[in-house]
Amino acid sequence: MNMVVCVKQVIDPEAPPASFKINQSDNTVVPPSGIPPVLSPFDENAIEAALQIKDAQGGKITAVSLGINLLRDVVKKPLSMGADDLILLEDEAFVNGDSLSTAYALAMAIKKIGEYDIIFCGRQAADWDAGQVGSGIAEILGLPCVTLAKKIDITNGKARIERVTADGYEVIEVSLPALITVSNEFGEPRYPTIKGIMAAKRKQPIVWKAADIESESSKLGATGRRTKLLKLFQPVREGECEIIEGESPEEAAVNLALKLREAKVI
């Protein structure tokens, strides 16, 4: 089973909201100081999904990441978790795109990788939260796509996937090759082992520039954008919180109930 997992380096979504700052002059997010970036958590779910298949029936996992200023400690995490290879699309030409131009570059890179049975993506990246790149890659490569997977079984060249819905899940069977996006309901990703971390340290990622993949430059990165970002801003939090106090926690609780009743909230 040949598998490709697309992963993205993002600003740590668990960073305290107070550390989140925007540079109004160019509509960009200022990386919070002292808080290193991480792999988008849903992408770690996607790596875990691939690793479970590799554990069960063997196979090869290639992780692909697109961006610039990629910290090796961050983007090597798939390797330390158990992936076999890492390809970085690290070129100015690839960045500042929208979902479509990003999906295009990833799809062309996957085409160059050549052999794949399953391509995995996280359900959405924890920065722009769009959740489009997986569908985009599938569309460009002409593959079926199942989104929001929480369980995956492979039998007889087909994948049986539990897809998260609003009130439960649906079970979908898909022929391979296919693209699958993985949701957090899949379960916690594994921690890298010491052995894995050592192996990842020794392994050098393969870096591809725009010239290394067969692509039309007009479709890449900022040039390939179909959407225009007019404004990035932080929503204003309104109102004050009235803190209800008491001599003891129990008294504060009673005072809260009385207050809510008085204000006709309950």
Next chain:
Amino acid sequence: MADYKGVMVYGESTDGKLAAITTELLGCGRKLADDLGQELYAVILGSDINGLAQEAIAFGADKVFTVDDPLLKDYQSDSYTPVMEKVVKEVMPEIILLGQTSLGRDLAPRLAFRLDTAVSMDCIDLSIDPESKLMLQTRSVYGGNAQATFTSESSPQIATVRAKTMSSMERDDSRKGEIITIEAGLDPSAIRTKVLEKVIEEVEGIKIEDAEVVVAGGRGIGSEEGFKQLGELAKILNGAVGASRPPCDNGWISDSSQVGLTGKIVSPNVYIAVAVSGASQHMSGCSGSKNIIAINRDPDANIFKASHYGVVGDWKKILPAFTSKVKELLDK
């Protein structure tokens, strides 16, 4: 762009009726269409979809396009995408709106890429720019820490819309509209997926999306047992129990109780957040609540910034006393 005209709403149904998100989209689409001086369309795909088109007209549509085919019984991107592509190429709408639902999340990007255009996902505000006449698409990004406004530079302009961010029009059954049938024209062999089973995970009591009161727990609740205590309070208030993501990931409560960016969007009258830190991802799902009440031991927790009333302290001590006092007050 001149060839594209009209605002099209993708209609979804639940239990044989238009889904709430669809009537909300029709309300929003009506405004956009009126601002552009154009018509509002609805498109409904499915199998045995009688009655839905008339309902869409009552909620504001001028024209409804229906595609009724047994192959469209269950949503699959391989069947729905080509049918929508066909409908869009026939009708040529300038704007297409879908709900940010499990269907919309899957169909919208695939359709946009098939049509060689773009989509903005999970929009919370849509309007027409008076000068360019383009749709301004505002969506929450960075887990709710920021918002971004986009325009699409290709046609049609497509957006998915977050539940409960738009208002429906009053249903008016005297409204007149036109219903147009379109053939699916599907090739069954092109459908590479099969829906084997649909599993509804029943949650006891009232549905969280419909509840007037939601009692939600966070990571600090610590156990399944703790959520039972939240359940007692919810029962007294005739409400539902919700959760941020960690309790669901830990199996203390069902995944379908998750409130937030990747879970349910709720806007109850009362939202009681117990041991919830108030991460932006969670607040995205509940910030529309009329009254937010926080119980948290950390006075600097983000949840207090979004709340109207709060108590700082250990929920294990506060909740039982609060629950019994509420019960006493409501029993009076």
